Amino acid sequence: MKPHYHVITLFPEMFTALSGFGVSGRALRNGLCDLKLWDPREFTQDAYRTVDDRPFGGGPGMLMLAEPLDLALTAAKTALRAAGVDQSRMVYLSPQGRRLDHALVLELATEPGLILLAGRYEGIDERVFQRHPLEEVSIGDYVLSGGELPAMVLLDSVIRHLPGALGDADSAKEDSFADGLLDCPHYTRPEDYQGLKVPPVLLSGNHAAIRRWRLKQALGRTWQRRPDLLQDRRLSPEEQDLLDEFRRAQEA
Numbered sequence: 001m002k003p004h005y006h007v008i009t010l011f012p013e014m015f016t017a018l019s020g021f022g023v024s025g026r027a028l029r030n031g032l033c034d035l036k037l038w039d040p041r042e043f044t045q046d047a048y049r050t051v052d053d054r055p056f057g058g059g060p061g062m063l064m065l066a067e068p069l070d071l072a073l074t075a076a077k078t079a080l081r082a083a084g085v086d087q088s089r090m091v092y093l094s095p096q097g098r099r100l101d102h103a104l105v106l107e108l109a110t111e112p113g114l115i116l117l118a119g120r121y122e123g124i125d126e127r128v129f130q131r132h133p134l135e136e137v138s139i140g141d142y143v144l145s146g147g148e149l150p151a152m153v154l155l156d157s158v159i160r161h162l163p164g165a166l167g168d169a170d171s172a173k174e175d176s177f178a179d180g181l182l183d184c185p186h187y188t189r190p191e192d193y194q195g196l197k198v199p200p201v202l203l204s205g206n207h208a209a210i211r212r213w214r215l216k217q218a219l220g221r222t223w224q225r226r227p228d229l230l231q232d233r234r235l236s237p238e239e240q241d242l243l244d245e246f247r248r249a250q251e252a
């Protein structure tokens with residue numbers, strides 16, 4: 001059953017960046033998943049279609065009103081139930097959330113339905129969390145103007161893991177983080193660019209040697225740039241040997 005992705009957003013037109021291009025655009029076009037956007041303004045009851053107001057207690061900026069969000073979330077839940085998805089995971093994109101990482105992406109990629117709430121302004125009325133079991137997810141420790149880009153980051157990374165989304169299934173496996181390591185360097189034509197040559201092993205046709213070279217580079221890069229990833233990753237004897245080789249070469 002194809003997964004259904006519903007997003008509550010004041011700027012539905014932003015999502016053409018996801019639906020109109022590349023892997024995610026093709027996956028949606030080919031029906032590997034579907035995307036439905038809900039604009040809270042459609043759930044307002046006043047003539048001005050008000051979706052925000054000033055915070056009680058004072059302070060800068062505006063907050064999103066609870067009611068339009070509550071009604072939009074409920075409408076999305078109802079639509080998902082009508083499509084046969086009884087339990088959808090509900091996510092609010094916010095800097096206060098669990099950091100989005102490979103493990104969470106893999107979890108979300110197994111969900112038959114996702115409801116994402118993209119905030120704007122300074123955030124949303126806290127009572128929305130009392131009306132819906134929203135999990136908070138953050139794409140990083142910085143403040144953005146809205147939750148739409150984080151929602152698209154999350155959906156792009158999730159869609160890549162849907163069966164058939166990537167032409168060659170291997171490329172997702174070899175993506176950084178798939179095996180808990182950073183990616184190795186990559187090269188394509190020409191073999192000599194401005195005097196800069198491609199590592200000969202990659203031209204050798206020796207696939208075993210190429211695999212070892214790529215693994216060594218990935219291990220070395222991870223050790224140099226993200227040693228934290230190696231903390232909780234057991235290395236096979238081969239991987240330990242390759243990393244030792246890399247480090248000796250660096251220290252020589």
Ligand SMILES: Nc1nonc1C(=O)N[C@@H]1CC[C@H](O)C1
Nearest residue numbers: 093094119120138139143144146
């Ligand atoms: N970092 C992040 N990861 O997910 N979301 C954000 C983020 O900055 N959200 C903004 C905060 C207030 C505004 O409503 C939207």
